[in-house]
Amino acid sequence: MTAPSAPPLRQAWDRPANPRPxxxxxxxxxxxxxxxxxxxxxxxxxxxxxxxxxxxxxxxxxxxxxxxxxxxxxxxxxxxxxxxxxxxxxxxxxxxxxxxxxxxxxxxxxxxxxxxxxxxxxxxxxxxxxxxxxxxxxxRYAPMMLALADCLARGDLGMLLEIEVHLNLATPWHLFPHLVPNPRVEIVSHSIHYLDAIRALAGNPRGVFARGFGYPGSPLADTRTTIILDYPAPLRVTLSINHHHDFARRFQDAAFRVEGTEGAAMVKLGLLLDYPVGEPDELWIVRRGGDWQQVPLAGGWFPDAFxxxxxxxxxxxxxxxxxxxxxVDDAWQTMALVEACYAAARQPAFPIPQD
Structure with missing residues (x-):
């Protein structure tokens, strides 16, 4: 982590001096x-x-x-x-x-x-x-994500090498009945958060590879997603999203893993585990050769990110x-990335050579 003399990692946006109604x-x-x-x-x-x-x-x-x-x-x-x-x-x-x-x-x-x-x-x-x-x-404004962005901006992790978003949990989709008729669900309504946060951390990718899947018995169009974002080497960015791991809490997961040449960070998206009750969000940071240290957070995704x-x-x-x-111009770029994911999901895979 940063040296003891360094200021705390930023976790909140400054308030307006004279807020409007x-x-x-x-x-x-x-x-x-x-x-x-x-x-x-x-x-x-x-x-x-x-x-x-x-x-x-x-x-x-x-x-x-x-x-x-x-x-x-x-x-x-x-x-x-x-x-x-x-x-x-x-x-x-x-x-x-x-x-x-x-x-x-x-x-x-x-x-x-x-x-x-x-x-x-x-x-x-x-x-x-x-x-x-x-x-x-x-x-991107949640306390743990602002702190992670500050950590990267300071160079605490060195050159950025890896961003992985991994979700394996049971989302209560019945709380969102308005999504049932939508032809697009998971990426545009959920993983859009991760795509936007990744853009905030690493900028725009050059392209995408993606696949989306429904789930047997679910009325929703798609609830499982695999995405690879194409950034210049050496940065590798992947998303693996499964909203149907309804097999008890032990191996459920909701995390960002970020690694660089000099350190790594793990973010737990606690809100998503037992949503909407949730668990506490967490941020852990390690420097090469050191031990993982938990960063105390001054709030969570809900409601503080809002x-x-x-x-x-x-x-x-x-x-x-x-x-x-x-x-809106920056947000349009996140929407363009979402659109690219859906377009990529319609493309055939590269065929395996046959004799």
Whole structure:
């Protein structure tokens, strides 16, 4: 690890000095479980919520002490000086963006549409309306991932050689019934987090190799994925994702393994183990010749990672940050990588030579 005199690894995004009021559009599970708990934890002001399901919006507002439940999207869009947190399904994003005022500041829930054509339309709408918009790719902002990125930036692990994402667990897909009709599920709704986090750590790959699989008895199109990301040597990047290891906890796993010439890091994605209850996230780092050391974490993926995109967006809008990390043009590149994975999965494998 870093020398004792080195400052602690970064684990949180700086808060905006003068936070603007937040209007949450969409009051489903992600708003209840992550967005509003994160904003309450950080003291960011939520001035109102809107959802076509007014009863659900009212219940969420009461639970979190939010003053206003807007009766229409137009009334929510009229809130002065607001930052609009769009926690709605991706197929609704374009219509919501077009209902928000030109020049609005917007955080869109991931994914940025369900395919690359939708992502292009969203990007075009944001540019045409002069809006400042980011996409809530929040894993890269989780305490353990910010600390890992800081570790790599300091050179603590030397030259980056390996990134492996390994999931072998039982995901309760019944909690997400809206995914059943989707022709694409696992990569665009789940592994997109890992693809975006890898881009944040290592930049854009040159290409991909991929395969996606369903599971017997599952109504979902695909829930098991293998991906190899093609980076210049010596970096090797792989993802092995299985959401159906329902054979007790012992060998279930959810981890990032990162190795360099001088050290290695292991990240445990505890949230995914027994989701949504989860286990604590973990970050372990070792230097060559040393012992593994656990880095104390100041929070977890839920809800703390959800502060990063909102804080970065607010600070960028006020001029405190010079870079909007997941702005729509960068988010489009994550969507392009997702699209490449699906395209690669349709390609035939190289045939084995025959006599």
């Amino acid at each position: 937040i209007v949450v559009i969409g009051t489903g599970g992600i708003a209840r479980d992550a967005h509003l708990p994160a904003y309450r934890k950080a003291g960011l002001p939520v001035c109102g919520v809107y959802d076509p399901d007014q009863a659900r919006a009212a219940a969420l507002a009461a639970e979190f002490g939010v003053a206003h439940v807007y009766p229409t999207l137009a009334s929510a869009a009229a809130q002065a000086d607001a930052v609009f947190d769009v926690a709605a399904p991706p197929m609704a994003h374009l219509a919501i963006l077009e209902a928000l005022p030109p020049g609005a500041t917007v955080l869109l829930q991931k994914p940025m549409g369900l395919d690359l054509d939708a992502a292009r339309a969203i990007r075009s709408a944001v540019h045409a309306r002069g809006q400042t918009a980011a996409v809530n790719f929040q894993l 502060l990063g995109p909102m804080c970065n967006l607010q600070r960028f809008a006020s001029g405190e940050d010079t870079r909007l990390a997941t702005q």
